[in-house]
Amino acid sequence: xxxxxxxSKALEGAIKDHLSPEISRxxxxxxxxxxxxxxxxxxxxxxxxxxxxxRCVLLGVTGSGxxxxxxxxxxxxxxPTLIMSHNKTxxxxxxxxxSGLFPVNRVEYFVSHYDYYQPEAYxxxxxxYIDKELSINERIEQERFxxxxxxxxxPDCIVVSSVSCIYxxxxxxxxxxxxxxxxxGQTIEPIDLIRELVALQYNRTTTDLKRGEVRLRGxxxxxxxxxxxxxxxxRFGFDGVEHIQICDPITWEILDELDEAWIHPKEFFMVSxxxxxxxxxxxxxxxxxxxxxxxxxxxxxxANRLEQRTRYDLEMLREIGHCTxxxxxxxxxxxxxxxxxxxxxxxxFAAAAKQFHGNPDxxxxxxxxxxxxxxxxxxxxxxxxxRKLNLIEHGFRLPSAADxxxxxxxxxxxxxxxxxxxxxxxxxxxxxxxxxxTGQDAPLGLRHxxxxxxVDTPEYPKKHPDSESMYDMxxxxxxxxxxxxxxxxxxxxxxEVRNTEGxxxxxxxxxxxxxxxxxxxLVTVLTIKFAEEVAQYLNKMGIKAHHLHxxxxxxxxxxxxxxxxxxxxxTIVGINLLRExxxxxxxxxxxxxxxxRQGFLRNERSLLQTIGRAARNSNGKVILYADSMSPPMTAxxxxxLERRERQTAHNEKHGIIPSTIQKALPQMGSDIDxxxxxxxxxxxxxGSKGGRKGGDWASNLxxxxxxxxxxxxxxxxxxxxxxxxxxxIEELKAMMQQAALELDFERAAMLRDMIVEIESP
Numbered sequence: 001x002x003x004x005x006x007x008s009k010a011l012e013g014a015i016k017d018h019l020s021p022e023i024s025r026x027x028x029x030x031x032x033x034x035x036x037x038x039x040x041x042x043x044x045x046x047x048x049x050x051x052x053x054x055r056c057v058l059l060g061v062t063g064s065g066x067x068x069x070x071x072x073x074x075x076x077x078x079x080p081t082l083i084m085s086h087n088k089t090x091x092x093x094x095x096x097x098x099s100g101l102f103p104v105n106r107v108e109y110f111v112s113h114y115d116y117y118q119p120e121a122y123x124x125x126x127x128x129y130i131d132k133e134l135s136i137n138e139r140i141e142q143e144r145f146x147x148x149x150x151x152x153x154x155p156d157c158i159v160v161s162s163v164s165c166i167y168x169x170x171x172x173x174x175x176x177x178x179x180x181x182x183x184x185g186q187t188i189e190p191i192d193l194i195r196e197l198v199a200l201q202y203n204r205t206t207t208d209l210k211r212g213e214v215r216l217r218g219x220x221x222x223x224x225x226x227x228x229x230x231x232x233x234x235r236f237g238f239d240g241v242e243h244i245q246i247c248d249p250i251t252w253e254i255l256d257e258l259d260e261a262w263i264h265p266k267e268f269f270m271v272s273x274x275x276x277x278x279x280x281x282x283x284x285x286x287x288x289x290x291x292x293x294x295x296x297x298x299x300x301x302x303a304n305r306l307e308q309r310t311r312y313d314l315e316m317l318r319e320i321g322h323c324t325x326x327x328x329x330x331x332x333x334x335x336x337x338x339x340x341x342x343x344x345x346x347x348x349f350a351a352a353a354k355q356f357h358g359n360p361d362x363x364x365x366x367x368x369x370x371x372x373x374x375x376x377x378x379x380x381x382x383x384x385x386x387r388k389l390n391l392i393e394h395g396f397r398l399p400s401a402a403d404x405x406x407x408x409x410x411x412x413x414x415x416x417x418x419x420x421x422x423x424x425x426x427x428x429x430x431x432x433x434x435x436x437x438t439g440q441d442a443p444l445g446l447r448h449x450x451x452x453x454x455v456d457t458p459e460y461p462k463k464h465p466d467s468e469s470m471y472d473m474x475x476x477x478x479x480x481x482x483x484x485x486x487x488x489x490x491x492x493x494x495x496e497v498r499n500t501e502g503x504x505x506x507x508x509x510x511x512x513x514x515x516x517x518x519x520x521x522l523v524t525v526l527t528i529k530f531a532e533e534v535a536q537y538l539n540k541m542g543i544k545a546h547h548l549h550x551x552x553x554x555x556x557x558x559x560x561x562x563x564x565x566x567x568x569x570x571t572i573v574g575i576n577l578l579r580e581x582x583x584x585x586x587x588x589x590x591x592x593x594x595x596x597r598q599g600f601l602r603n604e605r606s607l608l609q610t611i612g613r614a615a616r617n618s619n620g621k622v623i624l625y626a627d628s629m630s631p632p633m634t635a636x637x638x639x640x641l642e643r644r645e646r647q648t649a650h651n652e653k654h655g656i657i658p659s660t661i662q663k664a665l666p667q668m669g670s671d672i673d674x675x676x677x678x679x680x681x682x683x684x685x686x687g688s689k690g691g692r693k694g695g696d697w698a699s700n701l702x703x704x705x706x707x708x709x710x711x712x713x714x715x716x717x718x719x720x721x722x723x724x725x726x727x728x729i730e731e732l733k734a735m736m737q738q739a740a741l742e743l744d745f746e747r748a749a750m751l752r753d754m755i756v757e758i759e760s761p
Contacts, residue, residue, distance in 0.1 A: 021078055021155040021356050026105050028075040030068070035487035036650075038065055042072045044481040049077060049364070049418055055433040057370075057480045058422045061643065062612030063490055063661065064483035066422055067094060070366055071101045073420070074158060080151065080352050080363040082345070083160045086373040088112070089558075094368065095160040106154050108147035110161040110345060113140040120325070120397075122390045129396065132324065142211065145227030149264050151348045155356035161345065163377050166407040168330055168342030183260035187240040190221050197223065201266040209249075212266045224249070225263060232261055271333050276321075279332035280314060286332075286398050287311075294395060302395025310398060331403035338400065341407055346415045361417035371427035371605060378409040424612060425470065425605040431477055443473045469635035470604045484643050486615075489656035492644040493590070493611060493620030495637050500593075503625045504537065507591050510623065511543055514589050515570050519619065521589040523573045524610055526601055530593075535573040548574040566665050576601055585661040588617040595633055596626035607636040618658045729758060 034042055041058060048056050060066035074081045083098070085091040088111045099107045118133040148169075150157045159165075180196045182188070197214045198204060202223070205213045209231055215222045224231035233252070235243040246256040271279070287310045294303035316323035326333075330342065350360040367373050384405050391397040407415070421430040428446050435442040445468045474480065498506060511521045525531050531547040538545035546560050546569050563569050565586055590613050595602060607624075614620035624633060651658065727735070736751035 024105075024154060024156045026075045026078050026102060026156050026158075028071050028101050029103055030071075030101055032068070032487070034065075034068070034072060036064065036485035037483040038069050038072075038487065041481040041483045042069050042076070045069075045073055045420065046076045048479065048481075049073070049420070052418075053437060054418055055430075055437045056418075056420045057426050057430050057434050058420055058483070059424065059426060059474070059480050060422060060483035061424050061486070061492070062615045063486050063488065065487055066368075066483065067097050068101070069483060070368075070420075070422065071098065073366075074102075074364070077364060078156075079357060080155070080349055081158050081366060082165065082349055082363070083158065083366045083368060084165065084373055084377075085160065085162060085368045086376050088162055090368070091160050091162050098158055098160060102158060105156040105158065106150040107158045107160070108150055109140075109143045110147040110159050110165060111140060112162065112164040112167075113137050113144055119387060120391065121387050122394050122396055124390060124394065138211075142226055142228075145225070145264070147345070148348055149225075149227045149262070151352045152355075153262055155352070157352065159345070159349075163373070163380060163406075165345040166377060166380060166412055167344060168327075168404060168406075169344055169348070179265065180263040181260065182234060182241055182244065182263070184241055184244060184258075185239075190216055190219070190236050193221060193234070197263065200263070203266075222247075223263060226266060227264065230255060232258075232263075234261075275333065275335060278335075279329065280317060282332045283310065283314060283329055283398070283400075286400055290398055299395065302393075304395075306395040306398070309396065325397075327404050328397055328401040329404075331400045336403065338403060340403070341411045342403070342405065344407060344415075346412075350415075363417065365416045365419040366422060367419060368422050370421035370423045370430050371425050374421070374427060374429055377407075377412055380406040381408045425608050426474075426480075427605070431473060434479065435477060438479050440477060440479075443468050443476050445469075445473055469631060471635040471639045474639075485647055485650045488661060489647075489651050489658040490615060490618060490661070491620070491647045491651075491658055492640045493614040493622045494644075495611065495622045495624065495640055497595070497624045497626055497629070497633070497637075500625050500627050503593065504534070507623075507625075508538065508541055508543065510589055510591070511538070511571055515543070517588070517619070518567070518586075519588040519617065520564050520567075520584065520586045521571045521591065522584075522587055522613055523571060523591045523593070524601075525573060525575060525593045526597065528575065531573045531575055534593075535571075538571060538573070543571055544569040545571040545573060548572050550575070576606075583616065584613070585616040587613060588619040588621060590614040590620075590622045591625065592622065593625050595624035596628045596630040598630050598632060602630070602632060604632040604635045607632055608639065611636065611640055616661045618660045729755060732758075 041060070045056060045058055058066070058069070060069065070083065083094055085094055091111055092109065095107060095109045113136050114134050115137045116133070116135040118130065120132040121130045122128070123130070147159050151159070180193070180200060182193065194204065194214060194216060202212060202214045205215050207215075209215050209222050209224050211224045211226045211228075213224055219236045221234040221236065222231055223234065229249075230246050231249055233243075233245045233247045233254075234241055235245065244258040244261050245254045246258065247254055287307065291303045291307050294300075294306065313323040313325060313329070317326070317329075330336075331338070331340075334343065336342070346365075349363040353362040354360040385402060388397065388402045388405070392399050392401060421433075423430070432442055432446040434440075435446065468476065507523065514521050523534060525534060528547075528549045528551060531549055535545040535547040546563070548557060548560055552560070560569070560572065561584065564572055565584055590610060592602075592607070592610060595607070600606065611622050614622050624637075626633065650656070732751050732755050736748050736755065739745070739748035739751060
């Protein structure tokens with residue numbers, strides 16, 4: 001049986017020096033040296049990892065430079081590293097930071113390539129079948145290819161990923177069994193090289209070149225791999241390959257010269273003709289057995305439905321080699337057995353580690369914001385399985401469809417040789433893992449954790465009534481490197497607890513004092529309705545405010561946060577979005593309503609994360625509005641005050657004056673191109689206007705999707721009735737363009753007709 005981690009074939013003929021991790025080392029480029037607690041935390045973490053500790057926890061408060069510390073750990077260990085984040089936006093931010101710190105190494109971005117994805121599903125109670133619908137982002141698909149290509153061909157690779165890394169891919173050896181390596185001086189005819197590329201599923205063209213295509217013109221063979229921004233041009237002479245050039249895709253200007261090129265397949269999923277035929281036979285065998293089983297249970301409708309759908313898929317596979325639901329048959333094409341886990345990105349890390357370091361366990365996983373990311377990894381399998389079982393039970397899919405799935409949490413843990421959990425508020429699972437690998441007795445608050453990712457069943461099935469708070473657990477558990485002293489000298493914010501009586505008036509007074517200093521405020525509440533009502537009331541009282549909650553989609557959320565930073569609005573009222581990863585140095589006030597209401601949104605971890613949003617401003621202050629002191633409030637306040645005391649002592653000892661973090665202000669609308677880059681299809685991806693009640697009151701503040709793109713004249717004119725105002729043609733054109741940007745095509749068409757009428761002789 002072939003070794004799925006053997007990628008040596010793909011490296012035949014490569015420049016050996018470039019494959020040595022001692023020559024192609026990670027090299028961190030930065031003007032700054034570790035400061036504050038960073039140096040000691042890095043030393044402790046590297047020591048633990050070099051001593052083969054399998055699970056580590058790094059506690060870093062907001063603004064302590066966790067990303068910078070991660071980079072130093074990666075440089076010191078010099079092994080392939082996967083950084084996991086719980087959402088695409090934070091993953092992209094981490095990718096950009098790591099790319100700046102490691103400019104000469106490969107830093108890749110691997111997230112789900114769907115802009116829009118509606119999975120296939122069946123709702124039995126409503127007898128409703130929902131077909132799969134999706135829109136693939138070509139740019140992200142390209143970055144996924146680049147990730148795999150870098151992992152199998154370079155020893156110095158960092159990948160920043162979402163939980164997409166636990167979903168199925170082909171085995172590394174399957175992806176690499178088909179490849180083409182060409183080099184200067186190679187004796188080969190152009191037509192023979194084309195045959196090799198066509199076998200890799202590249203399409204031949206004679207017109208404009210696109211990704212996944214090849215083109216031969218005279219002695220020039222052009223190839224555009226799906227993983228590259230720029231195509232390759234191979235120039236042939238009488239004796240074979242004379243030049244391999246990287247070219248500009250528009251002008252075909254030569255950007256660089258290569259000695260060799262490794263050309264990967266056009267598609268991720270490729271199988272040999274023999275395995276393809278065997279897979280079809282196995283699908284038919286499974287189909288016959290499942291149909292017979294359904295009929296024996298009296299489910300003739302389900303049996304007929306399954307046979308029709310599967311026979312159609314088999315016919316499509318035989319005729320064109322593909323069908324719309326091909327992923328449901330991945331078990332057969334991979335040659336796996338029922339219940340056997342799928343291959344995933346972690347297998348490529350193991351393959352790279354074995355090839356370049358001689359050991360498949362020589363790679364590192366860093367889990368950012370682990371208290372959110374780890375539960376997310378654990379929840380993926382159950383959600384996917386529930387949906388698949390409905391489809392299987394009612395005859396829409398074969399049982400093998402359930403084997404096209406994400407990893408189970410225990411499978412994920414078994415695949416990761418070493419992992420660093422990074423968080424300001426580590427979760428129970430992470431702390432329990434640390435206790436187990438270091439031989440410490442777990443605190444009572446951790447022993448109720450069962451099935452927490454490959455850990456043994458603890459003593460208590462439920463949380464013990466005498467369980468410690470997270471603060472107390474962190475005092476008990478040893479071997480946790482901490483970064484609580486910030487390089488900037490910034491302190492944890494001051495905290496005040498105030499009664500709820502008259503809280504709105506009190507909040508307005510605090511916000512106005514911040515506005516006078518050019519600073520901003522965040523307010524957190526418990527419900528969408530209350531967030532909208534508070535924001536609307538603040539607007540009526542002359543404070544520019546906007547709500548932020550789950551009904552506002554990603555692009556408009558980014559715009560609202562940018563609007564806060566540049567001063568278009570002064571306050572954001574939110575629920576659970578004002579937590580991890582929100583970096584707004586201008587915010588000096590955080591107000592938390594109903595702080596004593598116990599639950600997920602007001603537990604110790606949530607309170608600490610929200611309090612941390614005020615820690616990037618030297619005037620940071622947090623107000624907790626409550627009529628009593630809940631245990632989570634007590635623990636969060638005690639932890640914050642103790643940190644502040646240590647930070648103050650450190651600043652006094654070293655003569656440090658705290659200063660607000662300086663961060664460049666965003667350009668209006670600058671994030672939008674990146675957020676929707678590469679999107680296509682009929683799905684509308686811009687912010688909807690849902691959640692705004694009583695008219696579009698936010699537009700009066702120049703806030704929301706596209707509002708700041710207007711000039712002042714357009715902003716003031718756009719809401720006026722066209723017929724009642726005498727606009728110039730230039731103003732009408734600007735208003736038409738703005739209406740089109742906001743997808744108000746009815747108004748844009750009316751403006752266009754007016755312009756045509758005015759310009760007509």
